[in-house]
Amino acid sequence: MALNAEHIQRLIELQAHDQAIDAVDKSLLEIPAAIANLKEQIEAARKRASQAKTQVQDFEKKKKERELELAQKEEAIRKHSGELNTVKTNEAFKALQSEIDRAKSEVGDIETKILELMEQIDGAQQEFKKATTDFGAEEKVLLAQITEKESGLAAVQAKKETLLAERQALAAPIPEDIHKIYDHIRSRGKRDPISKAIKKSDGGAVCGACRMNLAPQMVIEVTKLKNFVFCESCQRILYIPEVLEKALKVGA
Ligand SMILES: [Zn+2]
Numbered sequence: 001m002a003l004n005a006e007h008i009q010r011l012i013e014l015q016a017h018d019q020a021i022d023a024v025d026k027s028l029l030e031i032p033a034a035i036a037n038l039k040e041q042i043e044a045a046r047k048r049a050s051q052a053k054t055q056v057q058d059f060e061k062k063k064k065e066r067e068l069e070l071a072q073k074e075e076a077i078r079k080h081s082g083e084l085n086t087v088k089t090n091e092a093f094k095a096l097q098s099e100i101d102r103a104k105s106e107v108g109d110i111e112t113k114i115l116e117l118m119e120q121i122d123g124a125q126q127e128f129k130k131a132t133t134d135f136g137a138e139e140k141v142l143l144a145q146i147t148e149k150e151s152g153l154a155a156v157q158a159k160k161e162t163l164l165a166e167r168q169a170l171a172a173p174i175p176e177d178i179h180k181i182y183d184h185i186r187s188r189g190k191r192d193p194i195s196k197a198i199k200k201s202d203g204g205a206v207c208g209a210c211r212m213n214l215a216p217q218m219v220i221e222v223t224k225l226k227n228f229v230f231c232e233s234c235q236r237i238l239y240i241p242e243v244l245e246k247a248l249k250v251g252a
Contacts, residue, residue, distance in 0.1 A: 003178065005225050005247035008239045010174050011182055011194050017167050022191055024160045031153045038146050045138045052131035056124040063117040070110045077103045181228065185235060195236040197222050210234040 080100045087093045171179060185193035196208035197219070205214045205222075212233035214222070222229045222238050225247050229238045 003225065003227055005244055007174060007178050008194070008225065008237075008244055009248060010170065011178070011237065012239070014167070014170050014174065014182065015192055015194050017163065017170055018186065019191065021160065021163050021167065024156055024163060027156045028153070028160065031149055031156065035146055035149045035153070038142050038149070042139055042142050045135045045142075049128070049131040049135040052124065052128040056121060056128050059117055059121045059124055063114060063121065066110055066114050066117065070107060070114065073103050073107045073110065077107070178228075182237070185237070188235075190234065190236055193236055195231065195234075195238060197238040197240050199240065199242070205240065207231040207234060207236065207238060209236050214238070 077100055080096055080103070084093065084096055084100075087096060174182075182193050190209075192209065195210075197205045197214055198208050199205045199219075203219075204216065205219045206212060207214060210231060210233045212231060214231070218229055218232075218238070219240075221227065222240050223243050225239075225243065230236065231238055
């Protein structure tokens with residue numbers, strides 16, 4: 001395949017551009033994931049605040065149950081007290097009186113429990129109030145972060161549009177067969193299909209990407225800039241920067 005220095009130079013530019021597009025694509029995946037994570041954090045904070053509210057409601061429900069129980073006991077005491085005047089025997093009177101006494105003592109216990117519950121409700125309400133305030137503050141911070149990420153995402157999306165348009169312009173002058181080889185290597189997972197060959201002090205060279213030693217004949221071929229030379233180890237297209245620079249100067 002006929003090749004010249006300019007083609008290599010264009011591929012190097014195209015590669016830099018494609019790597020910028022890759023970075024943008026990475027952000028396009030990462031930013032929505034980060035936004036989803038922030039939304040989850042808001043939901044978790046909301047849940048904590050609502051659990052505090054449930055706690056208040058639980059105590060209030062228990063207090064109502066106790067109050068109902070208390071009313072029933074007091075009603076029983078009233079009823080039995082009225083019956084005291086109608087009993088005929090001393091024994092029946094005593095039995096009724098002891099029932100009333102037992103009910104009164106139970107009323108005392110229930111009243112104590114209601115007072116305890118009132119304290120618990122008070123505490124739980126303070127917890128709920130604090131949780132609500134905390135949630136409000138936390139949500140504000142997280143929502144601001146989401147807004148920031150969303151505008152970042154819009155900017156990255158716009159940047160991608162620009163990069164894609166620029167890529168078309170960059171790729172246009174590259175002959176199709178050369179472009180195809182570049183794309184083929186890239187599609188096989190090498191996001192940098194073109195790599196420097198780095199000259200060593202002993203006159204040899206290594207592939208700049210995989211560090212494999214290049215055969216002397218390959219170094220000669222790369223220097224000619226007439227054909228593609230692929231690294232035997234990683235299959236990237238090789239070029240020697242000094243040689244390329246010189247050839248481009250001559251060409252200009
Ligand atoms: Zn290599």
